[in-house]
Amino acid sequence: MKSYLSLSRAMLIGLFRDKTTLFFTLLFPLMFLVIFGAIFGGGSDTKPGKVIEIGDVAVLDNMAKADPDALKDLLEITKSSDEADAKQQVASGDAAAAIKQDGQTVTIYYSAADRTQAGIVTGILSGIVENTNLEMLKAAAPGTPTIAVTTDQVEDKALKPIQYLTPGLLGWAISMSGVFGAAMTLVTWRQKKTLRRIRLAPVSVGAVVGARVGNTLLLALIQMTVFLLVASLPFFGLTLTAFWWMAIPCVLIGALAFLAIGLLVGAVSKTSESASGLANLIILPLAFTSGSFFPLSQMPDWMQKISYVSPLRYLNEAMLDVMVRGEGPAAVLPNLGVLVVFGIVVGFIATRLFRWDDV
Amino acid sequence: MSVSIRVTDVRKSYGDVRAVDGVSFEVNSGEFFGILGPNGAGKTTTLEIVEGLRQSDTGGVELLGESPWPRNPKLLPRIGVQLQGTAFFERLTAREQLHTFGSLYGVGPKRADEMLELVGLTEKAGTRVEKLSGGQAQRLSIACALVHDPELVFLDEPTAALDPQARRNLWDLLRAINETGRTVVLTTHYMDEAELLCDRVAIMDHGKILKIDTPAALVRGLDAPTRISVDSGNLSAADVTRVADGVAEVADDGAILTFTTRDPSTVLTALAEARVLNGLQVRGATLEDVFLELTGREYRA
Ligand SMILES: Nc1ncnc2c1ncn2[C@@H]1O[C@H](COP(=O)(O)OP(=O)(O)OP(=O)(O)O)[C@@H](O)[C@H]1O
Ligand SMILES: [Mg+2]
Numbered sequence: 001m002k003s004y005l006s007l008s009r010a011m012l013i014g015l016f017r018d019k020t021t022l023f024f025t026l027l028f029p030l031m032f033l034v035i036f037g038a039i040f041g042g043g044s045d046t047k048p049g050k051v052i053e054i055g056d057v058a059v060l061d062n063m064a065k066a067d068p069d070a071l072k073d074l075l076e077i078t079k080s081s082d083e084a085d086a087k088q089q090v091a092s093g094d095a096a097a098a099i100k101q102d103g104q105t106v107t108i109y110y111s112a113a114d115r116t117q118a119g120i121v122t123g124i125l126s127g128i129v130e131n132t133n134l135e136m137l138k139a140a141a142p143g144t145p146t147i148a149v150t151t152d153q154v155e156d157k158a159l160k161p162i163q164y165l166t167p168g169l170l171g172w173a174i175s176m177s178g179v180f181g182a183a184m185t186l187v188t189w190r191q192k193k194t195l196r197r198i199r200l201a202p203v204s205v206g207a208v209v210g211a212r213v214g215n216t217l218l219l220a221l222i223q224m225t226v227f228l229l230v231a232s233l234p235f236f237g238l239t240l241t242a243f244w245w246m247a248i249p250c251v252l253i254g255a256l257a258f259l260a261i262g263l264l265v266g267a268v269s270k271t272s273e274s275a276s277g278l279a280n281l282i283i284l285p286l287a288f289t290s291g292s293f294f295p296l297s298q299m300p301d302w303m304q305k306i307s308y309v310s311p312l313r314y315l316n317e318a319m320l321d322v323m324v325r326g327e328g329p330a331a332v333l334p335n336l337g338v339l340v341v342f343g344i345v346v347g348f349i350a351t352r353l354f355r356w357d358d359v
Numbered sequence: 360m361s362v363s364i365r366v367t368d369v370r371k372s373y374g375d376v377r378a379v380d381g382v383s384f385e386v387n388s389g390e391f392f393g394i395l396g397p398n399g400a401g402k403t404t405t406l407e408i409v410e411g412l413r414q415s416d417t418g419g420v421e422l423l424g425e426s427p428w429p430r431n432p433k434l435l436p437r438i439g440v441q442l443q444g445t446a447f448f449e450r451l452t453a454r455e456q457l458h459t460f461g462s463l464y465g466v467g468p469k470r471a472d473e474m475l476e477l478v479g480l481t482e483k484a485g486t487r488v489e490k491l492s493g494g495q496a497q498r499l500s501i502a503c504a505l506v507h508d509p510e511l512v513f514l515d516e517p518t519a520a521l522d523p524q525a526r527r528n529l530w531d532l533l534r535a536i537n538e539t540g541r542t543v544v545l546t547t548h549y550m551d552e553a554e555l556l557c558d559r560v561a562i563m564d565h566g567k568i569l570k571i572d573t574p575a576a577l578v579r580g581l582d583a584p585t586r587i588s589v590d591s592g593n594l595s596a597a598d599v600t601r602v603a604d605g606v607a608e609v610a611d612d613g614a615i616l617t618f619t620t621r622d623p624s625t626v627l628t629a630l631a632e633a634r635v636l637n638g639l640q641v642r643g644a645t646l647e648d649v650f651l652e653l654t655g656r657e658y659r660a
Contacts (some may be wrong), residue, residue: 006462010448010455017450017487193446196412197503201463202435357412 003203007211011185015215024180025219029173030230033165036293037236040161049121050076052086054100059132074124096121162238164295166231167247167319172283172292173223174251175258175312179279181219182212182262187275190358199356209351213259220255224248241326247319253336254315257343261311263350270358286312291320314338362421363388363511363542364409369418371404378404379415380566386544388510391537393553394546395646396563397654402546403443405563406515409544410440423511436464439509443516443546445500447488453499454484457506464507474502477532479525493520501529505536512536514545518552530556550647560646564654574646581652583644585623589630590638591616602629 015021053060064071071077078095080086086098090109096117098109106129110118134146189195198208224247231238261282269275287293289303290312296304307313318335321327364386371379379401386392394402407413409420411427411434420427425434447456454475461471475481478498483491491499497520504512517533518526533556537543547553553560554574561571570577591611594602599616603609607620615638620626623641630636 002465003463006459010451010459013455014448014450188449192449193442193444194448197440197442197446198463199412199430200410200435200438200440201460202432203463204432 003201004207004210007198007203007207008214011211011215012218015181015219021180021184025173025177026223026226029169029176029223030226032172032293033169033227033230033236036165036169037162037231040165049074049096049117049124050078050094051121051125052089052095052098053077053079054083054086054098055081057099057101057106059101059106059129060099062132063128075121097125099125160237162231162236163324164291164320166227166238167323168290168292168295168316170224170227170251171254171290171312171316171319172287173227174220174255174315175283175286177219177223178216178255178258179262179265179283180276181216182259183265183269183275183279184272185212186263186266187269187272190355191272195356205351205354209263212263213256216255216259217252220251221248224251238324240323243322243327243329246322246329246332250315250318250322250332250336253339253343254311254318257311257315257339257346260343260347260350264346264353267350267353267355286310289313291316311339311342314342361388362386363390363423364392364544365419365421366405366409367419369405369408369415369420371401371408371413371415377566379408382418382563382566382568384561384568384571386542388542389537389540390542391533391556391558392542392544393557393560394544394563395548395550395553395560395650396546397548400563400654401566402563403515404566406513406544406546410438410513436507437509438511438513439504439507440513441501441504441515441517445488445496447496447499447503450487450489452485452487453480453491453495456488456499457502460503461506466507471506474506478502479528494522494525497521498525498529510541512541512543514543516546516548518547518549526552550645550650554646562650562653569653570649577649578644578646581644581649583648583652584619584621585644586617586619586640586642587623587626587630588615588617588638588640588642589635590614593635593637594633598633598635602626602633604629 060071060077064077080098083098083100086095087109089095090098090111093111093114096110096114100107106125108122108125110122112118138144138146186195189198195208228238228240230236232240262279265275265278265282269278289299289307290296290310291299291307292312296307296313296316299307314335318332318339321331321335322329362385364384366385367383369379369382370377382401382405394405396402404413408415409422409427411420411422411429411431414428422431422434423437425431427434448459451459454472457471457475458468461468461474472481472484475484478501480495480498480502483495488496488499497517501514501517504514512533514533518529521529530552533543533545537556545556557574559571559573560577562569562577570580572580587607591614594616599609599611603618603626606622606625607618610617610619618626627641630639
């Protein structure tokens with residue numbers, strides 16, 4: 001016990017004096033959070049589409065008079081009297097659409113270059129025209145029942161980018177520090193003959209590995225705290241759901257599973273260069289196929305299937321469930337179960353391959 | 360007297376290299392035992408097999424009555440090892456290093472600080488191991504080997520890289536340890552060190568032990584002539600011939616005149632009568648002569 005503690009302490013001091021490792025385990029993933037968070041921002045605030053009004057378009061002008069704010073949110077309208085120039089602007093993508101009205105006919109010009117934007121804008125414009133028609137019909141035949149549509153965007157609340165970025169990038173950060181930490185400790189301690197020297201002291205392999213386990217768990221909790229604090233800043237606006245604290249066991253168990261991979265990498269690598277190469281070779285594909293950078297649901301079908309063999313998928317899914325999807329504590333159990341089994345199997349292989357020495 | 364280490368016909372090959380090629384020796388408890396040999400002789404390999412860091416291909420090792428291989432936790436607290444080339448925890452200071460090693464053996468920080476003082480590193484207590492000089496690191500490594508007061512101490516070239524003061528201080532320390540009944544085994548390239556410290560030395564080359572004996576017996580066994588030298592230029596050529604007179608060979612390099620003889624009394628008396636003893640030096644054979652005689656003078660790979 002005593003030797004376990006002093007090994008942990010030695011490892012921890014070594015870690016905190018190693019600025020490079022600290023950067024890569026704490027700051028580097030956080031940089032991704034800040035950059036991705038800033039790029040995707042609040043996510044839902046799409047800019048109003050640009051529309052050129054050719055001459056006077058009564059339907060727009062009436063609506064602008066009736067409810068100017070509503071229109072401003074939807075469309076950014078500029079006036080023009082030059083039809084050819086307006087069409088040219090649409091064609092070159094400077095405006096999403098141009099609109100003109102000849103008596104009872106409203107014409108919308110759009111370009112297929114940006115289909116999404118064109119679709120949105122033409123949709124809005126058609127809606128406005130329909131609305132005008134409806135008003136006219138109502139005025140002509142009062143009392144006729146009409147059907148009104150109200151819309152409410154739901155995924156906006158559930159999947160604002162920061163909501164999936166935080167658990168995803170945290171999962172990636174934990175996998176990195178778990179794999180690199182364990183692999184590097186094993187390899188550099190072996191290279192520098194520290195392991196050889198420890199071997200001559202009455203210390204068990206368990207104490208050496210245990211010290212690394214303690215360090216990894218502590219680091220994972222620090223990573224989680226830092227991530228949650230930064231993501232909850234008003235600028236990023238992460239909102240956690242009721243059982244977010246269930247993410248703590250997820251983080252710990254996930255860290256152990258990746259530590260097992262790290263022990264395996266450390267056991268088979270001879271130099272720190274080959275260990276870090278191998279660790280990267282494992283983590284990067286995992287991060288891309290497990291929804292760490294992009295939500296899994298936006299991934300092609302085959303990639304979603306591949307993700308089932310990635311331990312990171314189970315960690316990310318478990319954290320998403322309790323941190324942002326509002327699921328109960330029991331929801332994480334299947335995912336955690338997979339991680340536990342994975343960790344035990346890989347960890348067992350790693351201890352079989354453990355070497356004190358290079359020769 | 361009981362036997363601390365018993366090595367019987369140990370062999371170890373690395374591919375074609377027969378690093379240890381049939382080595383047998385015994386070290387009694389309380390003995391100060393030295394292994395001498397040129398680079399690549401197999402000293403480190405032998406020591407590491409005895410310590411239980413390596414497995415021999417064939418042959419047996421018994422350490423304090425037990426086998427050191429496979430890793431024998433019962434044995435570990437009783438032996439202290441300083442490896443050739445230092446082995447530390449990264450980025451720890453000298454004091455933290457010793458405290459860590461100490462607590463691996465259940466030794467408190469007070470004893471660790473004493474060890475630091477004993478090897479003269481108190482001033483460097485707060486320095487990280489990476490920033491220690493070669494000799495300071497070497498001293499720290501020795502302190503780490505001794506921190507738990509082991510009954511059997513292995514030191515692989517402990518005084519390599521040490522300055523003359525540190526070397527002498529370490530000799531005192533090792534002698535003191537040995538006097539309290541601990542067994543010490545060291546390897547060295549310094550003949551004076553071996554002659555001064557060791558009860559017995561083994562001279563090793565090409566993986567084999569060539570001779571084991573006390574330093575004095577080894578020197579005696581060499582039966583080498585004595586070299587007597589004085590400042591040259593004080594004796595005429597005729598006098599030189601008269602002094603040598605069939606009992607000595609003469610060499611004169613212009614500064615020093617050397618007589619090599621098996622009858623030192625006659626030569627010395629003749630020189631004294633001629634009153635030309637300025638710069639007199641008399642050298643009998645040393646362990647170094649034994650070493651060179653046994654292992655030859657050419658460089659080793
Ligand atoms: N791990 C190894 N792999 C291959 N060959 C080795 C290994 N270790 C030692 N050798 C070889 O075994 C021989 C003996 O080496 P050893 O280190 O025991 O010599 P030594 O007597 O300690 O030399 P030195 O005085 O330079 O420390 C050398 O020829 C060396 O090249
Ligand atoms: Mg050696």
